[in-house]
Amino acid sequence: AQSVTQLDSQVPVFEEAPVELRCNYSSSVSVYLFWYVQYPNQGLQLLLKYLSGSTLVKGINGFEAEFNKSQTSFHLRKPSVHISDTAEYFCAAGGTSYGKLTFGQGTILTVHP
Amino acid sequence: DTGVSQDPRHKITKRGQNVTFRCDPISEHNRLYWYRQTLGQGPEFLTYFQNEAQLEKSRLLSDRFSAERPKGSFSTLEIQRTEQGDSAMYLCASSLIQGQETQYFGPGTRLLVL
Numbered sequence: 001a002q003s004v005t006q007l008d009s010q011v012p013v014f015e016e017a018p019v020e021l022r023c024n025y026s027s028s029v030s031v032y033l034f035w036y037v038q039y040p041n042q043g044l045q046l047l048l049k050y051l052s053g054s055t056l057v058k059g060i061n062g063f064e065a066e067f068n069k070s071q072t073s074f075h076l077r078k079p080s081v082h083i084s085d086t087a088e089y090f091c092a093a094g095g096t097s098y099g100k101l102t103f104g105q106g107t108i109l110t111v112h113p
Numbered sequence: 114d115t116g117v118s119q120d121p122r123h124k125i126t127k128r129g130q131n132v133t134f135r136c137d138p139i140s141e142h143n144r145l146y147w148y149r150q151t152l153g154q155g156p157e158f159l160t161y162f163q164n165e166a167q168l169e170k171s172r173l174l175s176d177r178f179s180a181e182r183p184k185g186s187f188s189t190l191e192i193q194r195t196e197q198g199d200s201a202m203y204l205c206a207s208s209l210i211q212g213q214e215t216q217y218f219g220p221g222t223r224l225l226v227l
Contacts, residue, residue, distance in 0.1 A: 006155075036218075041220075044204070094213045101148075103156050
């Protein structure tokens with residue numbers, strides 16, 4: 001069975017600083033990996049996804065993530081954050097025949113001025 | 114593309130009452146998923162439809178829960194005899210069939226059971 005662990009429940013940073021949100025997964029089968037963002041009282045919006053190919057994936061809003069098979073990680077990064085990036089971020093793994101996603105517990109990113 | 118919509122957005126009910134939620138997926142999407150998200154946790158898979166067929170149910174989905182997608186378009190999730198532990202955000206998502214297509218999420222229905 002798949003499992004996803006987000007290593008930090010909360011990450012506070014100052015505006016324009018770089019940020020990394022960490023995600024580890026465990027799976028015995030091929031895995032697809034996703035990062036979603038959730039703003040208060042809203043649904044989840046896809047930031048980026050890794051299905052195959054290049055291990056460095058670029059997404060929306062300047063985010064990128066790197067798939068590392070040997071370390072079973074898929075960390076999310078942004079070189080310079082904005083106040084508007086304040087939200088909760090979820091890492092998820094797929095790969096079943098019907099596309100069910102297994103989510104991590106979430107990381108709350110708070111960007112301070 | 115109007116996105117995935119869910120109704121109602123909020124529901125407050127008393128313990129023991131029945132509630133029903135509706136999800137309208139993106140029109141050409143064959144797959145529809147229901148997830149439940151409790152405070153401080155990530156979404157957890159509940160059930161999955163491909164067109165009108167319910168093909169997978171999580172063990173989280175007790176006998177009090179039932180989901181339908183009668184014509185392969187909108188879906189309903191009913192909870193009978195609600196319990197306080199059912200309080201959560203119920204999220205619906207839809208996708209196309211090919212491979213691991215992106216799941217598009219609705220805004221969710223927040224349920225509070227008093």
